[in-house]
Amino acid sequence: DTAVSQTPKYLVTQMGNDKSIKCEQNLGHDTMYWYKQDSKKFLKIMFSYNNKELIINETVPNRFSPKSPDKAHLNLHINSLELGDSAVYFCASSQETVQETQYFGPGTRLLVL
């Protein structure tokens, strides 16, 4: 019954490693998003995909590469992890564009040591 799911829930890794976070939605939505919530709890959009096409890229370092194999999945790959990448990453989806209600996943807590 989970609408938007993310794996893993927790991720602890060393600086310099490469890691991926997966997101899946079973709502039949066309648009998916990645957000980053920093230590001060400020939530900011990173990417948005509509029907597997990138529509928003918020000046995120190119170490972050989203990949959408199909409409229901939007994965986030991060190369050469840095200490500042430690945050909670949320995936979300909406029916069409941001004008619709967004449904969020439970978040992935990333800690870079």
Next chain:
Amino acid sequence: KQEVTQIPAALSVPEGENLVLNCSFTDSAIYNLQWFRQDPGKGLTSLLLIQSSQREQTSGRLNASLDKSSGRSTLYIAASQPGDSATYLCAVSPPTDKLIFGTGTRLQVFP
């Protein structure tokens, strides 16, 4: 550049009180405004979405109003309960097709 601010940053009230959370935004050119709830260690749950042409939306004990011209929205919670304790976030959708979030109000309702 759109900026969204929420006041107060934190609020602690006894159970049963009616309370108001405030959200202000600098650019009135928005499509809609959404209120979310975030529980500790959890994702966000959408509470209410107000289209730019609407003045308010209601869901149960929650009522959200929107005054686009003045760049303000309020979330009114009636008869607060301990289960309402969470962080409340407002977010606006500008024409650039993304959500811009506020700083959040951390609410604690004690018995």
